[in-house]
Amino acid sequence: MPIITPSSRVLPSYSKLAAEGFAILTHERATTQDIRELHIGFLNMMPDAAFTATERQFLRLIASSNQIAQFIFHPFTINVEKRSPEIQQYVADYYDDFEQLKLEGLDALVITGANVANKNIQDEDFWEPLKEVVDWAYDNVTSIFCSCLASHALLKIKYDIDRQPLPEKCWGLFNHTVSDPTHPLVHGMNSRFDACHSRHNEVSSDAMRKAGLKVLVESEEAGPHLAVSEDGFRIIFLQGHPEYDTISLLKEYKREVMRYVSGDRGDYPPFPSNYLSLQSQAILEEYQLRLTNAMTNGTELPEFPEKHVTPLVHNSWQDTANAFTNRWLGQVYQTTNVDRTKQFEDQLDPNDPLGLYSGK
Structure with a gap:
């Protein structure tokens, strides 16, 4: 949230901070908002x-x-x-x-x-x-x-x-x-x-x-x-x-595995990049082995190890x-304007609402 300058004796540091990109509001603008x-x-x-x-x-x-x-x-x-x-x-x-x-x-x-x-x-x-x-x-x-x-x-x-x-x-x-x-x-x-x-x-x-x-x-x-x-x-x-x-990416990975099981996907899905720890990958690789064996042999499919992997995801x-x-x-x-039907405060330029190019 912005810093508001006082009405008098404004520190020179405020202008330097504003030049660096920090949000600085003048006292006049703050009191009229x-x-x-x-x-x-x-x-x-x-x-x-x-x-x-x-x-x-x-x-x-x-x-x-x-x-x-x-x-x-x-x-x-x-x-x-x-x-x-x-x-x-x-x-x-x-x-x-x-x-x-x-x-x-x-x-x-x-x-x-x-x-x-x-x-x-x-x-x-x-x-x-x-x-x-x-x-x-x-x-x-x-x-x-x-x-x-x-x-x-x-x-x-x-x-x-x-x-x-x-x-x-x-x-x-x-x-x-x-x-x-x-x-x-x-x-x-x-x-x-x-x-x-x-x-x-x-x-x-x-x-x-x-x-x-x-x-x-x-x-x-x-x-x-x-x-x-x-x-x-x-x-x-x-x-x-x-x-x-x-765990959003883990959920997506599980969804892709289930698509493989149902035949909607031809290949077994790779891991999401840079997301799973080595321990998590080892658990999921073991699951893949048991799953593919069960699919080949027509036996009961193992449960996806979501509860074991979830605590390991950071x-x-x-x-x-x-x-x-x-x-x-x-x-x-x-x-924004106090009137919700208006796009910006009246004094702002819609083509430069943050004053990035006009210097305002």
Whole structure:
């Protein structure tokens, strides 16, 4: 959260800190701000199996990031796929209506990933409904936070950038470097940190920069993790998964093993990169041997050793994910209008809301 300068005898250090990228508010601006809760929209496009789990992941990420500000969470969804009766009822009972949210306004919007069945995202059933949400949000919401496939979708919608297929899935835990430590969204964070990825496609740093986007965090192994739109703030692109829990990748690995068992996958899945300890790998390799023997011999299949591996999995990314989310929400808090139907404070330039280029 920002430091507020006093009305008189302002320390020279404040201007130096501001030049370094720290959030410094003048006394005049601080006393004229109207402080209220933030209204955060949550567009959940995940398939039924991960629908509520993803909802909880993002709730944890937001709740853990800031202990001072107050947030009201507005979940909603669009026509992504045929939903089960249970999820349809869940949405009817607990989710908001997008048309009503448009009337009331939102301060920020989080968009999840989704399952895809086509090579081109624009061939998916959710494409037109998603475009409608994005077109409205871009001109009415202070900032849009995109996770994984949502980033690829918005890069296509706003910049006509096509994601490219990878020779093999980018899956696991990868080390990243902050490319621009002066940007308010990453200023003061660790200059190197881990982040989770799970995707078959990517948009490269070169493609992003060529379109005028600012790449803030990238990895030699996994490519760009975090980038922002040319204005510095209105769209946040994350190719990784800051919302992932400690065992999210383990759950994905288990799902792939079960796909192998059911015949939906031809090969036995590899381990997620850089994620499992040697002890965990040994347990899972022993399980693989027993499983394949049981499948060959037609005997009872062994239970996946999730309860044995889970205590051995460590989390090396959550602190940084929380720190980034805190910075994002802090900037939303400082720039959004007290009137939820307006995008920014009246004096701010929508093309440079953080004053990164105008020097304000």
